[in-house]
Amino acid sequence: MKNTILIFFFLLIGFKTIAQETIDVDDIKVHTFVQRKAEPKEGIAGFYQSYSKKFNSSKFSSSTGTLDVRLKFIVEKDGTFSDIQVLNESNEGLGEEAIRVLKTMPAWKPATHKGKIVRSVFRLPMKIRADEKTEKSEEVEEKSLSQVLEKKEAISQTYLKSLDNFLVNTDLFEFRCNCTFVKNDHKKEYRYESQDGFVYYQISIEKKDAKEAEQTINDVKSNMINQGFIVSEIQLSGNKAVELTINTRGYGPYGKSKMIILYNEGYFIGIIISSEDPQIADAVTEHFKQTFKLKL
Known part of the structure; x- marks a missing residue:
């Protein structure tokens, strides 16, 4: 039985803030830097667990045992995701699977800037490793x-x-x-x-x-x-x-x-x-x- 371990590295959680860079999308600003970043409602650890259970790594292989993918998306004011893009992927089709799972996840808490809820850009780098989990390995965990x-x-x-x-x-x-x-x-x-x-x-x-x-x-x-x-x-x-x-x-x-x-x-x-x-x-x-x- 394969157990997918999902690795998210939230670079600069919360502290790379204040300075604002914006782009216009349909006359609505999408913020790159905000005072409070968008985040999962269930917390980071809870998001990891839910995402990892839904990710299917069995169709991918890697000589190093690690799969890498980076997503970029907009967190809307209601916490939903839009304009999801794959910035890079170590295996063909990996980004597609990453996007599929992200679309099934609950809405996040949206970003805020200067006291207002705003649309924001979020970049999500991930490393995914599929490990065989046997009864022996479970014993080791004990x-x-x-x-x-x-x-x-x-x-x-x-x-x-x-x-x-x-x-x-x-x-x-x-x-x-x-x-x-x-x-x-x-x-x-x-x-x-x-x-x-x-x-x-x-x-x-x-x-x-x-x-x-x-x-x-x-x-x-x-x-x-x-x-x-x-x-x-x-x-x-x-x-x-x-x-x-x-x-x-x-x-x-x-x-x-x-x-x-x-x-x-x-x-x-x-x-x-x-x-x-x-x-x-x-x-x-x-x-x-x-x-x-x-x-x-």
Whole structure:
């Protein structure tokens, strides 16, 4: 029996906001950046579970065991989806299946901007892995918590020893990791991936005035607290920052994400560190906080 594990990485949940870019569609604005993004009514984890149960991966094959697809769509004011597009797919027909399932999902909470409900663009990157689930694997899942934690602790220690291998050094910041550069979008968004593919980093930097940044941070904190996520006050590179812990355990390489947001010298900085293994995510984030330096 195949069990489809669906992986959604909601990049920049809630914090890449305020700045507004719009396009006109039939004289109705479709917002790219909003103060509060559209989201599933049942919450992110609930959406994952419902979507994964409906997705049929049995007709697709992959040498790596992972299927990749990215969708782009508009969330209407009533929360329904329109203009669904496939931006890329690793297998022919994968996007069609992704669209089919999305059309069966309940309407979302629409985005809001400046106190008004608005239409908004949403980009949804997904990784899908079809795993054989046998009785033996189910028995493995029943291992004691202590055994699981012991194994994960060993993995985390291995990562800790390798995190000083490489110095990421840009004009805006630096930090140490065992990662390689992946992408730079218009010199505002930097992406890195650990050499074994277990950890993902994303750093976004954009100009904002102090009042605008403060409002953004307060909105994000409120939104995350309402969703039951952990919110903490920390120090990063000598600056006051907010750390958010987002758990979506059981959904592949983005099972746990750490988000850090802060404001410094006219710039709003958003950082995401994600891993399938919660302890690796925690360990890497702690190391990142010790080595990260802003150059603004």
